[in-house]
Structures are given as structure tokens and as C-alpha cells.
Amino acid sequence: MLVTREDKDGVATLTLNRPDKLNAINIPLMVELRTHLDTMTNDPSLRCVIVTGAGRSFCSGHDLESIASGGQAPSRHFEPETIDALEQLPMPTIAKIRGHCYTGGLELALACDLLVASEDAKLGDTHGQWGLAPIWGMSVRLPERVGRSRAKELMFTSRRISGIEAAAIGLVDRAITETELDDAVAELAAEITSNSPGTNRIDKALLSTNADRLRTDALLIERNMPFGMPEDRKERMSTSRRARPTERA
Secondary structure (H helix, E strand, O other): OOEEEEEEOOEEEEEEOOHHHOOOEOHHHHHHHHHHHHHHOOOOOOOEEEEEEOOOOOEOOEOHHHHHHOOOOOOOOHHHHHHHHHHOOOOOEEEEEOOEEEOHHHHHHHOOOEEEEEOOOEEEOOHHHHOOOOOOOHHHHHHHHHOHHHHHHHHHHOOOEEHHHHHHOOOOOEEEOHHHHHHHHHHHHHHHHOOOHHHHHHHHHHHHHHOOOOHHHHHHHHHOOOOOOHHHHHHHHHHHHHHHHHHHO
């Protein structure tokens, strides 16, 4: 399997599984990833998704050998649409980044809601180094993260930066020591799953779409949103009632 899935306590971990190629992206890997994403979209049991890479790297980018071989994707825009599908998952997503996170790998990570990297990770957009055009969302999602001027500098130079610098400029949300990365991401996922999954999904939907709306429209849409999902609210209210006697004691 080129992408593995492990579920535990409402958290699904998707692992790019080509460690001998530093998890470089080829078409078969994208097909497997898309299959997983399609099954996750309507899975009410999932509260959080982690995307990571096997071995010592998150993802070194698009497999250049695959490009040279002329392999055909199932449809013309299959690869960027797969990254869109990751971005559009209704539950919060986390990219856990160690080692290399370049170009197509960075575009994949940028589709996640939260990015957590090891301090010594290396991130960068190397399209220019190889004479390639970004078609998976780099020109949109990178400036959304770091601002237009910083995105220009990173894209024009193909400069690689450390996890520490990436955190300083807002490219990633946290930079953690390599030995603490797994535990830190697990703790973050646990914090997310301890919240109402209904509220988290609504928050994500609002945050994802309101940026493209007029401010007055966004406020009106938020005002008319339900509070969480009915089943989720009922469960949490029941739990709260059971907990009250203990809380008073």
C-alpha cells in the first residue's frame, strides 16, 4: 500500500508509504490517497485526520521519474482535485511534517488545517529549480499562509527553510523537536477530538468559506448556523448532566 490508514479514538492517520523514495508523489499514490479521502468525507465517526509520511520524510515532492515516464492520471486535473479533496474534508486535519516537505509535498501539507513540523524539517517550493509550473495550489495556498511578498521570495528562490523558520513566518503552526513531534501531534489531535465534532465541522466550514464572502454576508450566515450537530449536542448535554453531581462535590 502506498497510503496506509490507521484509526484510533476518532483520529485517522494517513501515511504516505514510499519511504525509499522519501514519499515522493506518483499517480498510484495519489489514486490511493483519493480513495481514502472519498471514504472519509461522510464518515461521522472521524473527528480529526493526520497526514504524515513513513520513514524520515513527509514528502519530497512530485516524483520526477513519474513525470518523465509520462504516466497518465485518471483525469486531467485528478492530482490537484485530490489535494482539494483533502482541504475540503469536513473535520479538522493536521499535517505532521518531518524531514523533507518540498513542492508537491508542501502543496499537500498546505491543504491541511494545521501544520506541525519538526524543528529540523526542510520545507520549500522548488518548482523554479526544475522549470515546472505550480498547478496544485501553491500560488494560492502559500500566500494565504505567509503573505504575498514572502510567498514570492520562497517561490522565486526555491529556498528551503527549517521548521523553526517556517514557524516564525507562519508557514507552519508549531515547530517541535524531532523526538517530541509524534507526542505533540497526538496531544493536539486529542485536544481537537475532545471538542464537539459538530462545532468543529461548522467552524471549519465557516472559516473555509467566509473569507470569500462580504463581511456582512459572513456575519449573517454565522448568525443563522445551528449549534453543533443535533446528535452531538444531545450526547454532550447528557454527559454534562451526569457529570454535575461530581462537579458539585
